[in-house]
Amino acid sequence: MRKIIYLLLFLFANSLLYSQALPDISINETFKQTSLSKVIRILKNKYDVKIAYDDALVTGITIDGQFTNKSLSAFLDEILPSKGINYQVLNGKIILTPGQINIDLQTPSLFDLTVFGMIQDAQTGEMLPNALIRVAGENRGTISNKDGFFSLSQVPTDTSTIEVTYLGYKKNTVKLDPNKSKQTLRISMAENTVDLAEFTVVDLRSDNTIQYGEETSQISIDPNSLSSLPSLGELDIFRSLQLLPGISGTDETSSELSIRNSPSSQNLVLLDGFTIYRLDHFFGVFSAINPDAVRDIQVYKGGFGSKYGGRISGVVDITGKSGNFNKPEYSFGINLLSARMSINAPLNQGKGAIHFSTRRAYTDVIRSSLFKKLYKNYRENSNQVDDQGNDNSLRPNFHFYDVNLKTTYNVSKRDIASFSLYWGRDELYTDFDQITGSGTSMITENTDEIAEWGNLGIGGIWSRNWSKNYYSSFQVAYSGHNFDYLFESEERNENSQVTNTYSATRLNDVSDFQINYKNELKYKERHQLDFGLNVSTITTINDVTIDEQIQLPLGEREQSGGIFALYASDELRINKKTRLNAGFRYTATNLTDKNYFGRRLGLTYQLTPSIKLKFSNGQYYQLARQVLYDDPRSNLQDGWNLACNTAFGALNSEHLIGGVNYSKNGFMVDMEYYQKNVSGLVEFTVSHMLDQSTPNDTQPLVTESVGEEKIRGLDVLIQKKIGPYHGWLSYTRSKSSSIYPQINDGQSIPSRLDQRNEAKFVHVLEFQKFNVSATFLYGSGRPFFKPELNFIRDNGGTVINYEILNLNKTVERLPTYHRLDISAALKFENEDVRGDFGISILNAYNHKNIQNRRLNVSAIERAINNGEEPSELYRDIVLLDFTPSIFLNLYF
CATH class of the missing domain: 2.40.170.20 (TonB-dependent receptor, beta-barrel domain)
Structure with a gap:
């Protein structure tokens, strides 16, 4: 019953948001495998469009096409729905949201399983070592190895939610799908960047610059998060x-x-x-x-x-x-x-x-x-x-x-x-x-x-x-x-x-001169x-x-x-x-x-x-x-x-x-x-x-x-x-x-x-x-x-x-x-x-x-x-x- 109430409230809010008009702007641009984040920057800087979004929503998405005298609404309607993204207008700002709401009502079919996967940077595709992976709501977990791979055991069910944190990146959560429980998870992480837009979504931003690891006296530190500290001209x-x-x-x-x-x-x-x-x-x-x-x-x-x-x-x-x-x-x-x-x-x-x-x-x-x-x-x-x-x-x-x-x-x-x-x-x-x-x-x-x-x-x-x-x-x-x-x-x-x-x-x-042979079992x-x-x-x-x-x-x-x-x-x-x-x-x-x-x-x-x-x-x-x-x-x-x-x-x-x-x-x-x-x-x-x-x-x-x-x-x-x-x-x-x-x-x-x-x-x-x-x-x-x-x-x-x-x-x-x-x-x-x-x-x-x-x-x-x-x-x-x-x- 509570889920139904939340869904009705969301749909009601959407109807109010969509009732607001978009600015009267004509778009004249040509894009060839241009990242959506760059397209958004062009809209902001060139057309003075105010857009709010979560980096994780647009990361990895590219736009193709030639657009001549396209109205802003027609332009957005053409490029966003096919990418699984909707937009809403509030107080003159365009807010990007996921294209649909998936309420998972499936019941688990597997219990006490091991989940295997890899952690990578959403923008560069790099594997991320030493990321922390755990079941949401639990403190125990595992970390990804040097190549970004992980194996998380004792996961309660195949509908559990997996939570991934990595210094300098937004926390990511992945809900397991019983139909895909035996597949390798590929989890992408978006960097914690401060957007220069007038509005920035930061709900998923990590709280700490320094993180203590699983071992005693182990510290993880993200060097990029310290780039603003005083130095002789560059991060040291x-x-x-x-x-x-x-x-x-x-x-x-x-x-x-x-x-x-x-x-x-x-x-x-x-x-x-x-x-x-x-x-x-x-x-x-x-x-x-x-x-x-x-x-x-x-x-x-x-x-x-x-x-x-x-x-x-x-x-x-x-x-x-x-x-x-x-x-x-x-x-x-x-x-x-x-x-x-x-x-x-x-x-x-x-x-x-x-x-x-x-x-x-x-x-x-x-x-x-x-x-x-x-x-x-x-x-x-x-x-x-x-x-x-x-x-x-x-x-x-x-x-x-x-x-x-x-x-x-x-x-x-x-x-x-x-x-x-x-x-x-x-x-x-x-x-x-x-x-x-x-x-x-x-x-x-x-x-x-x-x-x-x-x-x-x-x-x-x-x-x-x-x-x-x-x-x-x-x-x-x-x-x-x-x-x-x-x-x-x-x-x-x-x-x-x-x-x-x-x-x-x-x-x-x-x-x-060294030879190293390492194993994890x-x-x-x-x-x-x-x-x-x-x-x-x-x-x-x-x-x-x-x-x-x-x-x-x-x-x-x-x-x-x-x-x-x-x-x-x-x-x-x-x-x-x-x-x-x-x-x-x-x-x-x-x-x-x-x-x-x-x-x-x-x-x-x-x-x-x-x-x-x-x-x-x-x-x-x-x-x-x-x-x-x-x-x-x-x-x-x-x-x-x-x-x-x-x-x-x-x-x-x-x-x-x-x-x-x-x-x-x-x-x-x-x-x-x-x-x-x-x-x-x-x-x-x-x-x-x-x-x-x-x-x-x-x-x-x-x-x-x-x-x-x-x-x-x-x-x-x-x-x-x-x-x-x-x-x-x-x-x-x-x-x-x-x-x-x-x-x-x-x-x-x-x-x-x-x-x-x-x-x-x-x-x-x-x-x-x-x-x-x-x-x-x-x-x-x-x-x-x-x-x-x-x-x-x-x-x-x-x-x-x-x-x-x-x-x-x-x-x-x-x-x-x-x-x-x-x-x-x-x-x-x-x-x-x-x-x-x-x-x-x-x-x-x-x-x-x-x-x-x-x-x-x-x-x-x-x-x-x-x-x-x-x-x-x-x-x-x-x-x-x-x-x-x-x-x-x-x-x-």
Whole structure:
């Protein structure tokens, strides 16, 4: 009876709506396979017609035909009914509605069944990984795999309603049809775009920008939804991740993805299955991954499952864009440092697709004021160049570029083949003269600095859906990284005689060839089995030389070995509220004389429809790691090394995590307590001791320090969306301490990344024609380690030399960090192009933030040479001050 009343009310409302007249307009247009959404834009912009519609209703529909002097009503009557669309008129606006009302009165014929299907982008045809699929009204569900396929078991009946959500897309619901219950579902998702029309339907819009996944500490984030946040001109993948709780955002570099007080090198970063070893461009200013190439990001802050291995802290799993299977589309963007473009196009009439994107900095051609500021910050972060010289003498030749290419082809209904390529490179060359003093005390310093670094990733995947319960993929991949650095400095007096020289070289290469075989198997409705293997051959080359006299003891210059890993896990749905995931990862290698067995355990319990409890525990090992060089006189970067029996073994970490998630009506609160115990840490600590045979000289003394670390913390996220506003507050309270028997006599000291408090406020207001945003970051001071300085004096008490005793450290805290960034962008659109133009301002109130302090080697030695008492022992490494940037993005 209630359905009949609703139907009568709907028909009555229709009669009122249809009684209103359409505007007297003549349409003169020719359309050839033109998308209905573009036709609507033409009506709006060219004919000033006001139309309201849901994107999902018009997505994928094209219009053909030549229309001459057609009235608006005749035009709409001709193009819409055949597409299953009706229209109504209300207050001068045309409202598009579905063509008919289907009231399903069928009774179910099947019960407790498994539904199999695929999730894809409605506009491009791309498969969507990690979409959440569940029965409407229930909290339990499943997620789509890397190729967008899913298998949802224990569906009550063949008339149930399936609900699909995916970050950045409108929620979609599909009612099962008993006549088609055994067919594969193909569910299309429409993007959450803000229409520039005067009226926009947003009922199905997702409430949250950040979504927690099925596993503990798993976060899904839609990078496109963060494109309006302040930046240096373009969306930055890793800077966006730094706004999440538990990921540090107070060092202002994209290269440092510090997850829960652990260094970036302890995180596994994957792009389409191959490893990215270096995460930055331009010394950390930009991340290595072009945002135009990214489809999906999954972040695991700890407690990750057995399918991931080789790292002990976190995982960032990035899926690249496949391209557009339906029609070509293009984009272009430019800012004060770089330009980028992308192409997405179909192959072989939509059976495949290709994505191509590239970026290049033009800083070797145009040295903007922003570039000069960023380069000065990098230069001041170095201990190898005196920062008191004339900045105008620095004329660096620097640029970076990267290329992403991905092709995907549907070989059959069951088979998908894809190929991915990533290539990124930075090149720096600096040659300058610096003059200090005058007359007989004039010193000329000539400096040469050459640096080249980059990543190469290549991968091919063949995946197959054998049945609705079994899926497998086979991948062959290569990951490469190289860093080649040369620094030479020569000082001459007023007579052009060489008085001092300094040189440093650093070479680090990684070659990683891998084969991955992965399987997903549904077993007896309640079991989801994941199992597979990884075989890799990895080689590293290391060479560090200072003043052509010392090569840091890194073991062998070249290391290589094989790693074999076997993993398996079972996701058991104990009941409708409880999910248990238990597994293991076994690793065998010829690098060490040990093999490694790591357990995995995860448990979630749906206490109420809004409250989920979660727990995880795991043991993790890492064979390829970066070793820290702690030398107060230089800033040589860390390099990748392999575990071995002679120098150092594998890193080992134990994770224990417990938390609770509350989510209702677009409001979410998530809290997680975590513990990490890490062992096998290695530092090469460099002291500079007086040479007794030549008292005027000092010699480096390198000590290998092996230690352990304890990390404890609490992550909190509060998120809400209200109308055009969405934002969140993230807060982390943590403490990490380390013990090295050789440092400070084995006493417990704060870890280098220890930061007790960090808070981040993110606010975005998104309107039809513009958006504004602001982020505020606060962080308590990190530790600063002062080595012991021993000044050598002559009989008259004058300082003639000094020693650096780096194994004895005094721990101090740096000042509190805080920064406000703001951004505003104007949106525009016509029938051919859409885009945005805007400005971002970093550090809007120009607060002086100190990243670190360094021993002021140049000032100390200058004072000693002049017979003065050294006073400026340390200098601050200051981060960005007030920094504006503008940007332009176009989409065709």
